[in-house]
Amino acid sequence: MLYFEKLLGLIFLIFFLSSSNRVNGQTKENRVFIWGINGHPFTQQAYNKRTWAEQLSFLKDLKVDYYRIDVPLANTGRSKNEAAFYAFVRQLKSINVKPMPAVFPRIDTTVIDSLNTYNLYYEQGKTFAKEYGDLIDVVEVGNEWETKLIKSRKLDGTRASHYDLVKAKKRMWLLQGFINGMKTVKSSLRVSISLGWTHWYYLELLEKHHVNYDIIGYHWYSDMGDITNARKPYGDFLPTLKEKYRKEIWVTEFNTHAGTVKHSFASQKDYIAKSIERILKHKVISGLFIYELFDQPALKPRYPDEPNYGLIYMEGNQRRLKPAYLIFRQFIASTK
Template sequence: MKNTMLKAWLIVPCVLLCCNLQAQDTGAPFVWGINGHPLTQAAYANNWDDQFNRLKDLQLNSYRFDVLLNADGIAKKDALFNKLLNRLKTSGIKPLPVISLSGLKGLDSTAIYQTSYRQGINFGQRYGSYLSVMEVNNEVDNKIMYKGDRPGTRASDYDPEKTTRILTGMRGFIDGVKYAVSSVKFTLSVSYTHFYYLELLQRYQVNYDIIGCHWYSSMGDITNFRPPFGNILTMLTQKFKKPIWITEFNYSKGTTYATFAKQNDYITTAIPKILAQKIIGGIFIYELYDQPLIRKQYPFEACYGLLQKDYNGNTIEKGAYQGYKQVVQKYR
């Protein structure tokens, strides 16, 4: 496996627990955020006014959402994406778009890099003036791992062919965006203990800036994980020397089975404990609204929201909505 990974590598083209938290080592304001799907999911399609009212009410300064691109590196819903970016700018909220690449199937590694690099330039030139931080390809660690219950801590957990294809595309896109807009930073997500993925990013020279941890209650305590890991945040900081954000966080499966009170208790007790480590530079709850229409296809992902609809179509606040709001107010 290691020899195979080495061959794959050779063909890659080489080209504070207090108010007023600050992002670690940068002096930048702490990033308080939430996830949503204003361009891609029905639960977010016709309620933009409410979304922006909620972002303001929660006193958040960043909105993380998915964006699908065409083969030229332009948003498939270009007009709507531009409208969203303009509205976020007017509202003083930073966008954190999570880009899904396309148009790379059937290409060899050289062509993947060249195509994604061109896409990155196009994307950066078109939208870069709105962006300070962005992401490409959500949870790639899960996509390139072999199926089964794997820890993600060793080379044998990862498919070398998928790794080469996907990471080469990410590398090209990031390089292209940064060529067009040098100030833009990239965060890439990693879930649970899939830390060998971060080593693969180093090996493939993917030029990202921020580690975006995805952590849910079923994974355990991120500040005091089982041996040999201990404090995951400290371990990642020492090993990879990059700022860390938590870009997805919530009680596992939301309120699919748990009560509103249980979800709220987890969010309001775990976040202060994490902040006390004085390591992370931002945190994003997943997510703003429940998505009842995806329940059939993704039964455990439909109820993560801080808000839900009742049988009359009225928006109801779960306990975690006010809980997160109070945490933000206390520590912002």
């Protein structure tokens, strides 16, 4: 009898532990939160090769999962900075950080029909995956391309009439071809496509044209409000998008608008901290990437709102951490 009671107790314990690992029908493994940050190790002065060791040191300190990096492509589908790309990705691997390339297939305006456009970018996608597929598991194709299709910045992007649908078709053919080409080589490769604010009809275009992507990569800044409770009448739109399009949702760019050009260090930290708290409780978003690692003072003359998005700034010849860096690191540590 005693043996039978012990056996029942053991069965109950196993059941309890199994149940406690499930939240809303999902295992904890399915609810792992992805942390990342943006940088430009191949394209921007503040991130040139002399700073690579510093970038790696900060990435290791933050314990991010991914480093989202822009990777312009030649018309072959290969990286324009191939030697640098290989070298940097190897260094990322040494600190257990994964690259998330944001790739920009070169736009060929001479090809205007659907079949030739599809085939051209299909071959580029195949080449990209053959060359780099073993190095990456997720890639973002394009960067806020919906903004190139919306007729006016005054429109909120929620309906078809806001878009140039002729131009949109050509962009959809490109995305179809490039992504299908990549997945022909590596079917497990996950693809993110980015958009911002309430530009939801872009997702409808992707759906109508059967673009085979996996992640909605939201870009969200403080001037857009609260991503978990957008301006009226939209409110909490994320669960609707997730259910309708059946995609995972990451935020692949996030910060105060203009970084610390228009915000103090303290207000940047407060916005990021309060937003992350809401995002983690919300549970629809499963990844967050801060934009970006370093300030870029060289951008100031041409892009006055762009130079101070970094979590790290230069004071003389020394790099200094903004309070937002410290709070971001703290949140990452709390979920590891």
